[in-house]
Amino acid sequence: MDGLRIAEKSIELLCAPGLHSPTTAYARALNQAVWQEREERPLAERLEPFKAEFLATARRSLT
Template identity: 45%
Template sequence: MAMEVWASIFSLAGVALGGALTALSQRATQRSAERLEERRQAAATSEARRAEQMQAIKDFIACAQDAERAAYSRPEAWGDDEDWNSTASGVMTRLWIAERHLVLLSDADLHAPVHTFGRALNQAVWRETGDVEVNEHLEEHKIASMAAARASLASP
């Protein structure tokens, strides 16, 4: 009878140990799956953020191109073309909105070059560049903002 009691105790201990090991195994598997899901979510969020930043950069570049075009098409005599003035004002408004959107979404390293390029475009559109040609006035700022945008997209 003592032998049967010990056999029952060992049997019961085996069942308990097996159940505990199964529970631990399931918990470890669940935690591993949760970590994998967290990494997947982080990667998806990062990729979505990068795509959003890329779109903001594209929008800014498009608006900058419109502003540059407006600077080149400005009439020589100030105030002679009300349509140009209205168009240029709209172009510059869109540029500043695109610049602010880009600042909201991008790294701090991109803020100053983009803002400086926007100011240079504004000066070129409204002919606040003195005797300096539009392309000469813009080139350095354009290159700096594009380099900063590339660096911003390359960083993780």
């Protein structure tokens, strides 16, 4: 998880400021997936909204 936090901060420094919130939300969702008990919903289904928001924001920042 330390590597993920470092990577999150690297994205914040290298990319648009608007990426911080979606990156943090996605990192927290990944952290919960690793450390929390399994839920009935598939992992991909739980992470998809956070991943989609992060990728959409990243794409917008590149244009």
